[in-house]
Amino acid sequence: MCGFVCLWRCGDEALARRMIDKIAHRGPDAVDVISAGNAPVIMAHCRLSIIGPENGAQPMHQDEDMLVVNGEIYNYTDLRAILGEGRFRTSSDSETILHLHRSDILRWVTRLDGMFSFVLATPERIIAARDPLGIKPLYFARIGDGIALASEIKAFDGIGVDAVEAVPAGSTLDSVTGLQRWFRIPQGAGRAEDGIDEQAVWKELRLVLEEAVRKWMVADVEVGSFLSGGLDSSIIAAIAARQLARRGRRLKTFAVGLKGSADLIAARRVAGHIGSEHFERAFTPEDVAEVLPHVIYHLESADTDLVRSAVPTHFVARLARRHVKAVLTGEGADELFAGYTYHHGYVDRPRELADELTRSLGTMHNINLLRVDRITMAESLEARTPFLDRELVAFAQSIPATLKLRRTDADNPDRTGPTTEKWILRKACDDLLPHDLVWRRKAQFDEGSGSVDALAIALQKMTGADAPLDRAAEGACYKQILCEQYQDPELVLSNAGDWSLGRAIAV
Incomplete structure (x- = not known):
């Protein structure tokens, strides 16, 4: 599990270092920044080593290709057997992405089974992808004629971009062909057939x-x-x-x-x-009050x-x-x-x-x-x-x-x-x-754990209110806490999800 930054036709190593430092918590085991000599790309990576800890360092630079990955490929042993063990230089599951791309397998991204986001750079293009349900995050922004990508929105904070977008779940972002879906969620079944076992x-x-x-x-x-x-x-x-x-x-x-x-x-x-x-x-409620700004900053949402x-x-x-x-x-x-x-x-x-x-x-x-x-x-x-x-x-x-x-x-x-x-x-x-x-x-996690009650007490103490905050005031408090911690809070707020959006109660 990791965090990464990729700059394609934009920025420099100093910018990549500045961005990766903001998400270094994602990978405390190693941090590295590499420029490709044969392509207009700079990659930065912070690593939490889970599979192949001894020789799976990233960015992974082999021949003319460079790769950064966040996540796990769970069928990597099967893929290694199919692609040929002799091709591999490391025991990392991430390396399978390089060799799948180089193979003659059509729609090669669909062969990856796991939770992942990655950016693969060749001398001619970059290809970024995200797992079927978007378990692992991936964001991008346009900088001039180039593209900057990162694992969290906070990496873009304060660097002067106008907007940040998420690479959709189950999609690829190709510098040549643009955004494309590679996975669609199967449609759910309705009523059971008579006689179902x-x-x-x-x-x-x-x-x-x-x-x-x-x-x-x-x-x-x-x-x-x-x-x-x-x-x-x-x-x-x-x-x-x-x-x-x-x-x-x-x-x-x-x-x-x-x-x-x-x-x-x-x-x-x-x-x-x-x-x-x-x-x-x-x-305790005191513990909640102490960590709330930290939680909201890292959550990248005030929902x-x-x-x-x-x-x-x-x-x-x-x-x-x-x-x-x-x-x-x-x-x-x-x-x-x-x-x-x-x-x-x-x-x-x-x-x-x-x-x-x-x-x-x-x-x-x-x-x-x-x-x-x-x-x-x-x-x-x-x-x-x-x-x-x-x-x-x-x-x-x-x-x-x-x-x-x-x-x-x-x-x-x-x-x-x-x-x-x-x-x-x-x-x-x-x-x-x-x-x-x-x-x-x-019971919802926040209800069963008692955190809703603890939050109510914490917020009342933090704001000096005479009574517990209503839902609107609670949400406004969270938004204020978020905005105080970002130079460009709109980058975050414009991407944040709303749990209740579209969840109408059927009657």
């Missing part, structure tokens, strides 16, 4: 999920797991713990919250059930919901980084399996629910994935999202929406019974955890 579906889902966790644990360093005590993180941790136990190893899990909060209690119970080595931290969930993410990332370099998270399960409260309004409209899940998957890059990437990388921690594995996404999208959100008493003729979100996921993993934990109703 539900048991077969959830058994297959379990296998696909187990394979995703196995794949996303590939690393040359220890991988831990966030554990909020909620369904999604508990499932991932339980599967990971089983897989590690087969190798005689024990999973490390991490939880945070206010003292006595529901998340801490539930996480402790899950950790005991799966046998993980568990670490936890109780934070109220994102800030609320970013606060506990900060505390759990800081806790985890004391013990591991990489962690698994449960992000993506709500978008795949209808886990949000507003989804319940769609229970009798499966086609609309399937369309909404597909739509929300396409917005994750600028909302929850932005939060996870920025806040974990601010602590030099790599976060991995197995639920967003490409094969798992494809399979989950093929599952009818009627199996994701359904009435608990589905046979009730008046169809007025309570609804259960993520039903098929719960069935698939019913044996992994205590029954009551598998079937308990969802």
Whole structure:
């Protein structure tokens, strides 16, 4: 996991160094700036070494090509075998991108399986790309006739650009052909066909999920797991713990919250059930007030919901980084399996629910994935999202929406019974955890951890208000904090996502 800067036909090494220094938290293991002698390109890279730590330094300069990468290519061993081991000079997964580009394979970017963003420069052009769902960030700006690219918007702050744009998820940016899509999210399925074998579906889902966790644990360093005590993180941790136990190893899990909060209690119970080595931290409103400017600066957003969930993410990332370099998270399960409260309004409209899940998957890059990437990388921690594995996404999208959100008493003729979100996921993993934990109703991370209450107290103290701030005042406070920390705050605000945008509650 890393951060990078690329200047194509613009700037100099001093500018590249200035930009990479602003995102050096993404990679504390090594920082380097290189100019290509045979191409108008300068690349800078800060590295958090996860795979190939001994010889995977970047920027990677081979023959006439130069490469910077952020992320992980999980099928790199298969690609090395296909491309020929003799071509490779390092054990880094990133090097596969160079040789795929040089091969005769059509649409070579589609062969990459993982979470990634990269820029590849040849003497004639640059090609930048981003993974299917935009798990890893990538931004660009025009400088004269050239292009500047970087892993975070803050790299562009104060350098005089007029606008910054994100390379869309599942897209390439080619200096010759421009922006092009290379991946589209499969359309979700609506109503189940009569006679569908539900048991077969959830058994297959379990296998696909187990394979995703196995794949996303590939690393040359220890991988831990966030554990909020909620369904999604508990499932991932339980599967990971089983897989590690087969190798005689024990999973490390991490939880945070206010003292006595529901998340801490539930996480402790899950950790005991799966046998993980568990670490936890109780934070206070005073702790929240102290870290809030740091969180908002790194989040690159003042969206109220994102800030609320970013606060506990900060505390759990800081806790985890004391013990591991990489962690698994449960992000993506709500978008795949209808886990949000507003989804319940769609229970009798499966086609609309399937369309909404597909739509929300396409917005994750600028909302929850932005939060996870920025806040974990601010602590030099790599976060991995197995639920967003490409094969798992494809399979989950093929599952009818009627199996994701359904009435608990589905046979009730008046169809007025309570609804259960993520039903098929719960069935698939019913044996992994205590029954009551598998079937308990969802609580948002910021609610279960108590961070909303802590934020309310912290903001009241910070502003000197006589009463807790209403939502509008809370959002205005976050925006002010962000603007005070950037020379060009509009670059950030114009790119920031809005969690609630387009999420209408169906009635």
